[in-house]
Amino acid sequence: MVHRFRTAAVLLTAVVVVSMLMVTCREKQPGEIRMGVIVPLTGAAADFGKWAHNGVDLAITDLGQQPPEKGRSYKAVYEDHQMDTKLGLSAFKKLVDVDKVDGVITAGSGVVLAIAPEADRTHVLQMNYAAVSPAIRKAGPYTFTLVNDGDIETDEIARLAYQTLGIKQMAIVYANASYGVGTKDAMTRSFSHIGGQVIDSIAFPENFADIRAQLTRLKSLNPPAVYFIATIKDSGRLLKQAGELGVKTQWLTYNAFESPEVINIAGDAAEDVIYTSSNLFDLPNPGGKAEQFLQTYIMKYGERPNLYAATAYDAVQLLALAHASSDGTGEGLQRYLASLKDYEGVSGVITFDEDGSVRKPVFLKVVRHGQFILYKPTGGNEKQ
Numbered sequence: 001m002v003h004r005f006r007t008a009a010v011l012l013t014a015v016v017v018v019s020m021l022m023v024t025c026r027e028k029q030p031g032e033i034r035m036g037v038i039v040p041l042t043g044a045a046a047d048f049g050k051w052a053h054n055g056v057d058l059a060i061t062d063l064g065q066q067p068p069e070k071g072r073s074y075k076a077v078y079e080d081h082q083m084d085t086k087l088g089l090s091a092f093k094k095l096v097d098v099d100k101v102d103g104v105i106t107a108g109s110g111v112v113l114a115i116a117p118e119a120d121r122t123h124v125l126q127m128n129y130a131a132v133s134p135a136i137r138k139a140g141p142y143t144f145t146l147v148n149d150g151d152i153e154t155d156e157i158a159r160l161a162y163q164t165l166g167i168k169q170m171a172i173v174y175a176n177a178s179y180g181v182g183t184k185d186a187m188t189r190s191f192s193h194i195g196g197q198v199i200d201s202i203a204f205p206e207n208f209a210d211i212r213a214q215l216t217r218l219k220s221l222n223p224p225a226v227y228f229i230a231t232i233k234d235s236g237r238l239l240k241q242a243g244e245l246g247v248k249t250q251w252l253t254y255n256a257f258e259s260p261e262v263i264n265i266a267g268d269a270a271e272d273v274i275y276t277s278s279n280l281f282d283l284p285n286p287g288g289k290a291e292q293f294l295q296t297y298i299m300k301y302g303e304r305p306n307l308y309a310a311t312a313y314d315a316v317q318l319l320a321l322a323h324a325s326s327d328g329t330g331e332g333l334q335r336y337l338a339s340l341k342d343y344e345g346v347s348g349v350i351t352f353d354e355d356g357s358v359r360k361p362v363f364l365k366v367v368r369h370g371q372f373i374l375y376k377p378t379g380g381n382e383k384q
Helices: 002-026 046-064 085-097 109-124 134-138 149-164 178-193 212-223 232-245 260-271 290-299 307-324 329-339
Strands: 032-039 073-080 104-105 125-128 143-145 170-174 197-204 226-228 250-253 274-277 344-345 346-348 363-368 373-375
Touching: 002 109, 002 250, 002 274, 032 046, 032 085, 032 307, 046 073, 046 290, 073 085, 073 109, 073 307, 085 109, 085 344, 104 109, 104 373, 109 134, 109 143, 125 329, 134 178, 134 307, 149 178, 149 226, 149 250, 149 274, 149 363, 170 178, 170 212, 178 197, 178 226, 197 212, 226 329, 232 260, 250 363, 290 307, 307 329, 307 344
Parallel strands: 032 073, 032 104, 104 125, 125 143, 170 197, 170 226, 226 250, 250 274
Antiparallel strands: 274 363, 344 346, 363 373
């Protein structure tokens, strides 16, 4: 019996020691600025997490090479939300209550929208580097967005379809998730506003194995164009299965489409897909900070950056700048960013509007011979 009590006491002591060590590990060092990064590190949208990880780490490295100001140092704390709103909200609460972060960097429209009320309640800034749902515009004063929302991108591609390609009717195929529904509604507004007609909208589940039933329904409509909204892997599977079913149409989509993984999955079925982009690194001479970021990124990671690596980098730099330029409280950070004008980021010039959102130039790209290139009308050669 005595032996049992001693064993229990030893185990209890060990648990207490481990708990104390865990708390100690999480304690901030003097002057340390902690940034939570809540992104999909696994699952169907893991590429977004990888790009964010690269951009954040590069920004932390660059900040560390600058002369320390007021003894500040910077640390990123990562959490994997797998595009699940409950996981994202739980991660936010843990980062705020346990890790004592000074701000969070997020992606995924559903996750951003779920976190927004808690960001307002706790006065902890949320920097959205990738989510596009138009609903985020009204998410609250502590949510700032570094990418164009769906309305801006759909306006651009609606004009291309109606005015340049002469397409008067289209169908929409979309993921049954916040970003899918929000962008579907935006495309419907954009295309209808200029005189086009959306003849049907067809939803599918995220991370699907088979959506041939939905695609068979789509094929029966024989639409001249289809706008689709999906994650990278789902985009590849959608195009592949549509190709196998013999769906013939002009495929259109938005900036989350661009990834080599799409080509790996879809193969030739991705050919001629036209999509919107705001990625400065597609342009011949991005210039300034963007050019420097481009070269540094290639040197470190062996590949060209995309928009989301750049916006994640900018999110870190803006949080650091807000700390250096304010009293460091959540309210102070929010006031500083709300008043920010014409900041030169690596993702473009950033000015937050009254909703904490940005508007950046949009241009068009297309898949040709398995490559993502700038789109140039060819005088009617596009599939219609």
